[in-house]
Amino acid sequence: MPLPLTTERLLLRPATLDDLETWLAISRDAEQAWWGEARSSIDDARANLQKSITNQERHGFSLWPVELRATGDLVGLTGLQHLADGPEIEVGYRFLRDHWGHGYATEAVTAAIRFGFDELGLDQVVAVTMPTNEASRRVLEKCGLTFVGVMKYALSR
Numbered sequence: 586m587p588l589p590l591t592t593e594r595l596l597l598r599p600a601t602l603d604d605l606e607t608w609l610a611i612s613r614d615a616e617q618a619w620w621g622e623a624r625s626s627i628d629d630a631r632a633n634l635q636k637s638i639t640n641q642e643r644h645g646f647s648l649w650p651v652e653l654r655a656t657g658d659l660v661g662l663t664g665l666q667h668l669a670d671g672p673e674i675e676v677g678y679r680f681l682r683d684h685w686g687h688g689y690a691t692e693a694v695t696a697a698i699r700f701g702f703d704e705l706g707l708d709q710v711v712a713v714t715m716p717t718n719e720a721s722r723r724v725l726e727k728c729g730l731t732f733v734g735v736m737k738y739a740l741s742r
Contacts, residue, residue: 587704588649590696595689596652600637604650607659608634614682630671642664646705648677651693662683663693665701665710673711674701678724681693685720694728 589598600608609630625633640647646665653660661680668675676697678690701707714721716735726732 590649590700591654592692594654594697595693595696596654597649597693598652599641600647600650602634602638604659605631605634607650608662609681611681613661622677646674646701649697651680651689660689661693663690663697665697667703668711668713671710674707676701676710676712690724691727694724698728
């Protein structure tokens with residue numbers, strides 16, 4: 586199942602620098618949902634996009650743009666990435682708010698997980714979501730993930 590990945594309605598493909606405008610919109614929209622205001626700058630989005638491109642080249646996986654097959658519209662991001670504080674591989678996703686509630690996240694995340702197991706030979710895929718984000722938790726459970734527990738992060742000197 587090499588890239589691009591196709592599902593019934595979606596195409597998941599490696600990111601390119603041409604995705605910057607939509608990548609920024611997705612980043613800002615996702616941040617509005619989490620913190621109440623847009624905080625990503627064009628430079629932040631470019632750095633995150635470049636990180637995804639580099640991860641794809643180095644590891645064979647990253648966050649991938651998700652397009653609607655019927656229109657070619659880029660509606661979100663999904664894919665695999667190294668969990669920030671550990672060796673685990675995390676499945677992640679973000680979709681533009683206008684495309685929430687259509688089952689795209691479930692469809693895309695399922696494809697990303699299958700890629701991780703079938704193509705990368707992973708033994709486990711993890712996910713992290715805000716404890717209050719019940720919709721995201723439902724998506725992950727529909728994709729076969731099991732709730733393990735709540736993690737707390739702290740920074741100490």
